Amino acid sequence: MSAHPVNDRSWTVYGQRQLDRGYAPPVPDRIDWGFRPGAGPGSEILGPLAGKRVLDIGSGPGHHAVHLARAHGALVDGVDLSPTQHQRALHAHGGEPGVRFLCGDVAGHLRHAEPYEAAYAVRTFGCVDPYHLLPALRDGLIDGAPLVFSALHTDSDGRGPSDTVAPRQGFIRLRDQEPIPTSLWVLSPDLWTDLLTEHGFTVESVDLLRAPEAGNPVVVQLVRARRRARRSPARVSSRPRTLRPPAPHAAVGVGAVVLGEQGLLLGRHRRGTWELPGGAVEPGESFEEAVVRELAEESGLYARCEDVALLGTLVDRVEDVLRVTVGAVVTAWEGEPADQPGERVGDWRWYALDELPQGLFVCSAQILTAWRPGLPLDHTPAHFTPFRSV
Secondary structure (H helix, E strand, O other): OOOOHHHHHHHHHHHHHHHHHOOOOOOOOOOOOOOOOOOOOOHHHHOOOOOOEEEEEOOOOOHHHHHHHHHHOOEEEEEEOOHHHHHHHHHHHOOOOOEEEEEOOHHHHHOOOOOEOEEEEEOOHHHOOHHHHHHHHHHHEOOOOEEEEEEEEEOOOOOOOEOOOOOEEEEEOOOOOOOEEEEEOOEOHHHHHHHHHHOOEEEEEEEEEEOOOOOOOOEEEEEEEEEOOOOOOOOEOEEOOOOOOOOHHHOEEEEEEOEEOOEEEEEEEOOOOEEOOEEEOOOOOOHHHHHHHHHHHHHOOEOOHHHEEEEEEEEEEEOOEEEEEEEEEEOOOEOOOOOOOOOOEEEEEEEOHHHOOOOEEHHHHHHHHHHOOOOOEOOOOOEEEEOOOO
């Protein structure tokens, strides 16, 4: 699941050209959101960052992430879709304390990462479809986390912002080289405000930063927003397992967290409980293979084993029966969920994390709280042993 295939190629070409030139920008003394060094606010608008987990969206060669780590004591994850941009960051700053560089789709990363305490993007936010990025940011930032980004308002051809969420062709320009075509979302301040509000953010300000040269039409928007506090929903109940002992092959099962742009995927069992996709592990299967098979059999979604990140094991007991459930997060998939013939779970729906339905299957509730401990889910206790940090 790529944010936008055209942009994936564009920034890979750009990064390769910069690698060929051997160019690595110096670590700045401040963050310049626009084009004029020293003009306008700097990184202080992100607030205190010491010891906080910060997300750099489209981190490029990594110099802004390193500045925040060195000057402010932040713990920064720089995520970039382009492998060549990622390579530039590793070459220049791969051993930098407090900074981690990751190559991949930032929305996909957010779906299985621990929520961040701040996020920012320096002129990269408009390179990603907002309907792809904003739902992931909504769920991937803690309450009150600042989100600050700069994006084009007027492009180099003098075209102003759009009032519709649609990409336009733009160009990445390097001196003495052919421009690289790309897709850009150049949106009006009102539209950015509406989109952010729709996705759980409060917009605090939108400032216009103009290019310093006379006659240069380029204008950049600097948007400051904050993740709104989630509502405090009523605690969500879960129904217990049956007391009937399972068949021996069913003692070990898997459950998959599938968090998409529309929310968390849940299906309704014939008994009325709402459940994550999952089921029993068959003999000879790995846990990843079981997740992929059960996801396809129950919902019609197709994933690869490499798209499955295992959370860990949950062990509980129903009378004399010991039950083991392995939780997992599916980070990428294909298709749309639909009822499958002969399956006991169907009526697949997407739910916001703060609007989960009552009557969750207890195994699903246990997996969800192991994945996101702050979710207000009531269930019988289980002993959780994580496999690794996801």
